[in-house]
Each structure stands twice: as C-alpha cells, then as structure tokens.
Amino acid sequence: MISIDKDTLDSLLEKFRNEQQTLLPEVKLKNIFLTEKLRLVAGVDTAYWDAKDKTYGACCIVVIDFITHEVVEKVNSFGVVTIPYIPGFLAFRELPLIMDAVKKLTKQPDIYMFDGNGYLHHRHIGIATHASFYVDKPTIGVAKSYLKIKDVDFTMPDNHVGAYTDILIDNEIYGRTLRTTKSVKPIFISCGNWIDLETSTDIVMRLINKESRLPIPVRMADLETHVVRKKLQETL
Template identity: 30%
Template sequence: MRASRPDLEPDPTLSRKEMETLQREIADAAVFEDRFEFDPETLSNPLEAAVSGREPPTVVGVDQSFLTNEAGEQDRALSAVVATRGGEVIERVHAVTPLESPYIPGLLSFREGRPILAALETLSVEPDLLLFDGSGRIHFRQAGIATHMGVVLDVPSVGVAKSLLCGTPRESIENLPAGACVPIEANSRVGVTDGTLLGYAVQTRQYDSPDRHINPLYVSPGHRVGPETAANAVLELASSYKLPEPVRLADAYADEAKRDLGC
C-alpha cells in the first residue's frame, strides 16, 4: 500500500519545532469521526458477516521491536504487521529498517513511522482498519502515531496505548470491570478546547479478585474513526487477552521475526 499524503510522512531530519508543526498539520487533516465503509458488527464475527451478507473487514495490527548492534545500542526497527479477517490471520509481513531518530516523548512517529510505512508497503491486502500500539488523538497535538500513519495512508486507524500520554479521565479508572469505557477529555496539555472527548480508557479484561487488577487500555481515534467506534472495536477484537487480537498477534510476530534473525 502506498501513501496518500507523502508530503506528511514523518521526516526524522526535521527540528523538534518543525516536527511539532507537522503534527499540528496532521491533526488538522485528520478526521476524528466515522468515515469508513465496513460494518463494525462484523469485525471479528464471521457469522454476523454471513447474516449481513458482507465480508468481514480486513483489520491490521501493527507493532514494533528493536534490534541492537554489537555495542548494545538500538540501531534498527523491526516493524511487524498482521492482517486478520473474521478473526483469522490472512497475511503477515515485516520490515527491518535503520533507526533514524532517538525516542522523544510525543514524537514517536518520527522514530517509528518510516519503519512502519516500509512494512505496510509490502502488505498485499488492503486494510479496512489499522490498529497501532500507540496513541491516536490522545496526544499533546492530537497527532499520535495512529493519527500520523492513518492520515498519511488515508486509512481508518485506531491508537491502542498502554499508558495515558495526556488528557483527564472523566471518572476513576481504578479496578474497572471488564467492558467498561471511561471518557478521556482534553486538558491544558492538549492543543484543543478543554473537555474535548479524545478517546476512552477501555477495560478489555479484569481479574475476578479484589487483590489483583488489570489496567485499562487508552484507545483513541487515529483517522476516519470516531472515539466510540474506536473503543467498541477494541472491545470487539479483544479475545482472551488484554490487547485486541490483531495488535497482540503483531507483537508476537515481532518477537518471532526477531528470533528468526538471531537477535
């Protein structure tokens, strides 16, 4: 698959100020509402797809691992992509590319974006929905990696983060029951009006014990998906694990590919 907006691709040679300016441009180009053609009810349920007469959408999970040189320094990214349809894996691809930027909070896409685009370019199927291990609109400039990649590719995308980068939960997120969704609103750290709905804390799984608990995921729209649909999609795609299955499979595939390389 090719970039729809190559002019917005992450450029790790930019200055920090230029990167932040580009992120604001990406946020302006992003669509944080539902604009897709697939039926969300068929995301992981082939029976529902059969009843509706529509083929389940192709949902692609994206994750990364990193390779080190002889000095023990991370110098390459391994980007893993797993395409699923109706809960079944239909394609797996990965790419290994040089790391061109250090990790800087809030600028993750300039470190990982080019490697991800390299892997997605080798994918033969067309994604209906991309799920990223990272933020979407829950970001200081509303342009996390899911938003950046979604806009560049013009594909519906969702960010699934394990920690809250910014924003404020509308209520407590401690020990939420499975299936609960708590709105995350913009605060003064986000470049949008305070109180704007950015996404949700989504509790996909929870222990049945008062002494142990699982933290929620922080789910936000990347592009062409609204916050409610993003949260519902993650709940629908999570099976026996905390992460939605396409992202979990991409994470496992990244480890597998790394082992195959002897790393």
C-alpha cells in the same frame, strides 16, 4: 545508541512540530466507512534493539479477518533507525519502517490499529493519527500504558467487561480508558483518524478474546515483533 547534538535536536523538534500542526486540521473524528462492511483489520507494532553501535527497528503488521479472527497475512520490515526516541514524536521514528512493511501487503486492510496513541496526544497527532495520512485508511490507537497530558489522570473504569471512562482534558475528550477483561488492567484507546470514538470502542471490543486484554491484531503484531527481533538479533 542514537546520539545527536542539541542544535540538531532543536531543528528536528521544530520541523516535527510544524508537520504535526500542518496535519492536525485534516484530522476528522468521524467514520468514513460502514462497520458492517468491515472485513480486514491490521495490527501494527514496532520493536527496537541496539547492535554494533547502531539502533535497529523491526515493524510487524498482522492482518486478520474481522468476522472469523483468522490471520490473513503477516509482513515485516527492518532497518537501521536514525531518529532517536523523542516523546510526542514517535511517528517520525517509526513511519519509515511502517511504510516499508505496508508496501509488502498483498491484502488491503480496511482499518489499521496501532500499538500506541492517536488523538490521545499532547498535540492530537500520535502515531495512529499521523500514520493515517500515509496508509490512507481509518486508524485506531491502542495503548497499554497511559500518556498523561496536562497533569490529568485517568479514572479507572468499573470492573466489568466493556466498562470505560472518557479521558477529558480541557473539556475535550482525548480518548477512553477501556476495560476489555475483568480484573485486568484497562487499555487506552483513541481515534486515529476518519473514525469516531464509539466505533473505535466497538471494534476493539469485538476483537478481544480470552488470551489478552489487547485486541487480537495488536496483540499478534506485538508477539510477531518479538519473534522477528530475535531472529534478526541472531543474524545481524
């Protein structure tokens, strides 16, 4: 539904690439927190739809207790989206909605999990990494499908819970293919920022239950976007 001309698109791409290149040196794949002090984890997801010649988006954030897995808070935001979907630049489309939702939180998450990639990205600045500079918290990327980079395929992990294979591109680990549930498709996790891959894996696995291959905060945020989108579609 969003249509822009080639010159405008080229200008946006140059601006977006420059911002990603500026942020990349500030990305730190190491922990700035103690796992034993982790209490609140937020899951973030965004959904879109077209109506009346406009594209709308809704962002949902679900905060859960890391220990009990109970929902602590749910918030959402919605609005007209003006940036088209451009592969590799998802953050520029989603961040306005995400930050509108973040501002509604009354609880302060210790970590944010995003339905998408982080360091596992062509320029290492996926939505989870990019958003870290806005939410000012450690972040983890959790993707349901694989983003192929430089024509490198992932290696399927063994068929047992917790099995994983690292995604190695040009001798650098971009992320991890993780089997969270036996005999179910793996997920693809990557550091967002201010966290290492081992800790990201541990946190994800500790938030898996029998209901889904996805960690609880991401799954619940995804489910919430369907509910919110349906309600908004009926009113807009």
